[in-house]
Amino acid sequence: MSVINRVAEHIHNPRELERMFREEPESFRQSFAHAWERNPDSQVLAVWNERLHYQESTAEKKTSWFQRDFITMGILAILAGICTRILFHYTEREDIAIVNLAFGVLPFIAAYFAANNRPSRHVAYTLASLFAIAIIYLNLLPMKETDSVILAYWHLPVFLWVVVGFAFTGNEYRSGRARLAYLKFNGEFGILYACMAISGMLLTGITMNLFRLVDLDITEFYFTNIVVFGAAGLAVVAAYLVSKNLKLAKNIAPYIARIFSPLVLVTLTAYLITVAWVGRSPFSDRDFLLSFNGILLGVLVVTIFSITERGFDERKNMTDYVNAALIALALIIDSVALAAIVFRLSSYGITANRLAVLGINVLIWANLIWIISAYIRLLRNRTGPSTVQDAVTKYLPIYGLWAAFVTVAFPLIF
Template sequence: MGSINLITENMDNPHELERLFREEPDLFKKSFSYAWEQNPDSQVLAVWQERLHFKETENTEKPPFILKKVWFIGILAILAGISTRLLFHYTEQEAIAPINLIFGILPFIAVYFVYHKPANRKLIYILSSLFLLSGIYLNLLPLDDKDSIIMAYLHLPIFLWVVMGLAFTGNEYGRGSARLAYLKFNGEFSILYACMAICGMILTAITMQLFQFIGTDISEFYFRNVVLFGAAALAVVAAYLVTRDTKLAKHIAPYIAKIFSPLVLATLLVYLLAVIWIGKNPFLDRNFLLLFNGVLLSVLAVTIFTITERGTGEKKNVSDYISFALIALALIIDGIALSAIVFRLSSYGITPNRMAVLGVNLLIFANLIWIILSYVRFMGNKAGPIAIQDAVTKYLPVYGVWAALVTFTFPLIF
């Protein structure tokens, strides 16, 4: 950064101070102390003093309130664990479908969201009704392997995920920034939950081994009563920790996005070249078409994760070009998948599976077109990165509507 005098020399130049800080933050902090001592009346340096040392006085919440919130989260986590264990018991008896297990976790996280960010009564009634009606409807469906029933099982979690977004955003559900925060929450939640799950698996392995040393096999009991309970309870705890500004998830998420997006792009290019070389045909091979759609969804998820973790203040960088390439590749994959689905519909007739896959591919194709056009404008300096994020956040309700349509109408139509 040069010398200590650079700070005092640029006290009236906020842009230069910010640049100096970003270039060498550690040196800036060390040098700032001297500059602040020499210029205690500077309003600019006073702002920087608060900015650099805010964490020392950040704890503005009263201890009783924190304790109350921790107790509330603990109760929700325990209830989630007990509910999941009970639901698992009934799924073992084949009294209910296994998809019911999501009702042992999602409603409790939704309750925490509403508690964390209070919503008006109308929204609370809507959320309660959607969860209640979904649960009742799901268990009115016959327990069989009909394609339309399976499609309902697969799309219900997507619908409830959008409902969870409504709970997360609260009264700000119409704001793009609130929806973007929900998408970021999902990425950070996945990272944190995965770390906690790995720790849980290590503990499980140690426990199993310890009991095996004394000739006792507790694997079945442990899975039913500890692993299931812990997996559900940890989901609530992870949701709480992410909303509490957990440094682990928030700091590591952008790096994971930047590392994985080029790896996914390279892997996908090699995979497509291998598919062409081997001669796999999604038009005739049903299983390969399903796999192709799985690849498409994975690419879409990685792309959205990368977009949401991008700072709006960042300048164009290599990650943007990689994301653009990923979206272009996803469009090619989706175009091939759509052609294959239309071919199979015209050749073999209409089925619930084909209609559901056709619908979701059309939705993704439209979303990808919107995103890539936003990227083109961004690359041409005609729009900022917010336009790209809007192309993601404003489209979320469309996926929810489609998921609801498949879940609640396909079993009745087919």
């Protein structure tokens, strides 16, 4: 039976028409016109007619928007490369702190998001003000690398990351789904940027060897001009590609999340058993306490990445049990770390580093409690996955506020 006859035969079966379209979209499009001419009074075919022709009428508009968006990305990528190269020059001379390089990339990614989202004036002015205040304050800090200043350098990028998220969500910055999309964007961005960076390193190696063949060493010139410029511009390009639903990152990210979560769970369990066996204690060993906190942050990042790659409507599966176990282990680690930090504070006194570590551990502990309680309700079929995702997304501004507090207040207090 021809496709034309099948369209006419199933005129009262919308489900079958949808199946035919998905299996043979081009044949369906070509044959639909004949069925539509024979059955002009069919409401089902009328809907299909509008659907197919609407797509055709908007194709030109989409193409022009894509071109304009591409030009915007190109301009911002070039500006990011130039700005980063200038900042790198001054960091080499030690006139400014190296953390200033963040301002060669993040404001331009935020500008790209703002150009796409068309935020309200209030949101746009807030974004510009936050970046301006941050760079001015950063360069008012003394260049002496005291503990409080170093803490400011470490926390400022976290604050700027939250500001970029504000640009990403635009006028929907209060929406949990918009925040979740930003977290998902970060995972996909990291995957894509890593792939592009590996390609860039291969190109760099080939270029270096080609010039060495003619007895020219361009290593310093190439790094300070091409690599620095390219690394910054590539970040804007990667943000553009991810926002355009590039299938590479979007298809790989869920599989990475599902593979890494159980691997991290097994590795972490083995590590904790080994630590208990050999008798290492974060109460007496400062370096071990720092590594303990590093593990905690790593587990939190992996788990959040896995949660963001979970579909809104997916039923609970093995990944949820793995994530819940990871969160439970992270909660144990954080509780031990908190006890060790309180012990060190009471034994050796208050310092900027100890207070900063205490603060971030308290914040993470509260977030983990929220996430694990949401997971317990999910695994007991008392709620859906959105509850777990809310426990992640609604807490993001708190991390940003803490980062801003450490950046601004600690150099003044200590």
